[in-house]
Amino acid sequence: MKQRVVVTGVGAVTGYGIGTDALWTGLLSGRSALRAVKWAGWESAPVQVAAPVPEEISGSGWRNLQMARIALREALGVERPNGEGGLAAAIGWPGPEKNEGEDSLDIFSREFSLTGPQVESLAACAASTQVMGEAFRLIRDGEADWMVAGGADGRVHPGGLLGYDRLGALARGFRDRPAEACRPFGREPGGFVVGEGAAFLVLEEKSLAEKRGAKIHAEICGAAEGCDAFRITDPGEDGVEAAFCIESCLKDAGAGAGEVDAVICHGTGTPANDRAEAKALRQVFGERQPWANAPKSRIGHLSMACGAVESVIAVLSLREDFFPSTISGSGMQDPECVVRMAPAPGVKKIGSVLKPSFGFGGQNACLLFRRG
Numbered sequence: 030m031k032q033r034v035v036v037t038g039v040g041a042v043t044g045y046g047i048g049t050d051a052l053w054t055g056l057l058s059g060r061s062a063l064r065a066v067k068w069a070g071w072e073s074a075p076v077q078v079a080a081p082v083p084e085e086i087s088g089s090g091w092r093n094l095q096m097a098r099i100a101l102r103e104a105l106g107v108e109r110p111n112g113e114g115g116l117a118a119a120i121g122w123p124g125p126e127k128n129e130g131e132d133s134l135d136i137f138s139r140e141f142s143l144t145g146p147q148v149e150s151l152a153a154c155a156a157s158t159q160v161m162g163e164a165f166r167l168i169r170d171g172e173a174d175w176m177v178a179g180g181a182d183g184r185v186h187p188g189g190l191l192g193y194d195r196l197g198a199l200a201r202g203f204r205d206r207p208a209e210a211c212r213p214f215g216r217e218p219g220g221f222v223v224g225e226g227a228a229f230l231v232l233e234e235k236s237l238a239e240k241r242g243a244k245i246h247a248e249i250c251g252a253a254e255g256c257d258a259f260r261i262t263d264p265g266e267d268g269v270e271a272a273f274c275i276e277s278c279l280k281d282a283g284a285g286a287g288e289v290d291a292v293i294c295h296g297t298g299t300p301a302n303d304r305a306e307a308k309a310l311r312q313v314f315g316e317r318q319p320w321a322n323a324p325k326s327r328i329g330h331l332s333m334a335c336g337a338v339e340s341v342i343a344v345l346s347l348r349e350d351f352f353p354s355t356i357s358g359s360g361m362q363d364p365e366c367v368v369r370m371a372p373a374p375g376v377k378k379i380g381s382v383l384k385p386s387f388g389f390g391g392q393n394a395c396l397l398f399r400r401g
Contacts, residue, residue, distance in 0.1 A: 183225020224329020
């Protein structure tokens with residue numbers, strides 16, 4: 030018998046600040062976390078905007094490890110689940126900072142006494158979504174009682190920005206109006222904006238969570254992964270494999286397309302991603318499109334951590350019964366990639382949220398959350 034899996038803890042670090050309260054308050058405020066880069070001599074650089082964490086981050090290890098530690102600590106809280114907990118994580122490379130030579134999962138398993146299964150992924154921008162799916166299945170299939178799953182990443186340093194820019198992926202300019210830099214599904218999308226941060230979710234077998242009186246934020250009901258096998262940076266242009274991943278997730282959850290109320294899009298703001306994603310959503314949902322938002326327009330693209338942060342947004346949306354708007358409505362949309370964007374400030378009565386992620390190399394992953 031398959032076990033039901035619920036979310037009993039969340040933690041996040043984003044361009045809005047440290048903690049899930051900062052993330053949720055920032056989204057509800059309608060303001061953007063995208064800011065002009067203030068590095069000395071950067072005024073003439075091609076890339077002018079990023080979404081760094083505003084507070085000072087400290088601790089041992091490289092920056093991504095430090096952000097992950099903060100999000101993990103918040104997610105686990107003061108009363109963690111009983112028994113052996115596992116760890117599923119996607120932690121970004123150290124960048125120009127010194128790599129201390131230890132694997133991040135080994136570090137956190139010791140620091141947080143996580144003695145259960147360990148799962149790691151480097152599947153580009155789908156990595157943290159993928160590890161959450163693996164953690165979900167371990168619990169559902171009775172191989173683990175609970176797991177903490179998520180990721181941390183950030184390329185907000187000169188090498189990161191210039192590297193992505195050489196791939197033609199980033200929005201250029203916008204120094205005087207950074208909030209307009211990333212326009213998923215919009216007319217003349219200029220590319221994505223690099224962000225940084227971390228997020229983790231505590232996934233737990235439902236009956237055990239209920240037995241210990243844990244607060245249930247949401248339920249995770251299905252997961253799927255796949256690959257376009259197309260190009261190293263571009264998704265499959267027809268969206269067929271992305272659509273198959275979404276359909277596989279719904280099948281795994283025993284849900285029909287008509288049962289999905291909202292989608293937190295991958296929505297990078299690049300023409301290749303946005304058009305392929307819009308085609309995939311059209312193939313799955315037809316004319317009955319669920320509400321959608323695109324958080325990367327506000328918090329930037331967190332690379333391997335984006336799926337984890339956006340999954341926290343999905344969980345908070347279900348917990349608070351409010352699906353926030355993130356970008357302007359259909360009047361600014363590209364006619365080739367129309368999705369049903371949630372109107373400002375947001376939408377109530379949301380019972381389920383789909384979270385697809387589409388990474389470089391055609392890496393696809395998808396999760397379905399329901400109200401707990």
